[in-house]
Amino acid sequence: MNWDRIYQIGVVVTDLDEAIAHYAKAGIGPFHEGPSETASDRRVHGVPSDAVVRGACVQLGPIELELLQPVSGDSVQAEVLRDRGEHALHVCAYTDDLDADTAEMAEAGFPVVSEGSLTDGGRFAYFDTRAVGGLILERHELPR
Template sequence: MADQTPVQIAWVTTDLDATENALTTLLGARKWVRVPDVHFGPETCTYRGRPADFTADISFSYAGDTQLELIAPVAGDSVYSEFLDRAGAGLHHICREVDDIDAAIGPAEVVQRGTMPGGMEFAYVSAHSAGVPYIEFAHIPPEIRVFFDYVKQEQQ
């Protein structure tokens, strides 16, 4: 069973270098691992109830046991580009790992949902009343866990 505590804090940015540098200084992240041009296609992702087609550059690190994720939208409409348009760069979501996304979501408003390349299922729900724009629920398969373990090991 997945841990019920948040496993990730994520920011949306227009400048991965500057955000990496700031969080390295502020949170002690040592090394960032970038994954450029991650494509989310309409066959695996929805945004506000419609098929989505977008690309983002993503960077990962760790501060202790907490994963740090930076997302820089490149093309297409998504929960990330919408956030930049409305609020500018900043804290975007926290993520909680779950075994069953549908059960975790319950009646919450799903803003974006899909499956990442590599098979990680995710869903973003609006969480403004909790003081953060979104909460992401994620089911992390073994293939993605191996990658996350690699990123974490790079911090040592």
């Protein structure tokens, strides 16, 4: 599996509005609503979750910055915010075959810790690669 289609860095924050204002002072913005709020069929550690996660995105050249604020329910974002505080959470790359990537990552020892569908028909999976550097790798399959 290659990671040459990386397009996004996600950062978990305590207060999304405060984070947007913080980055605006550096000239970054405007942000738009991210796909996190439209996630459905969310599973966290293999268990269905009713988590609500606010998200906002902004394009920084070829990379999208996504800010994520856990609001309620069980989510990886809430878990890592509680355990480590605000920090870079994930790097995300597009994929054409999320199922194949999931099997390959599991074989390599990186299980899915969060997954779900988006209202546009896309799907995503977070893989637990936190053992070194604390960073999660994510794959996003666009709607077919």
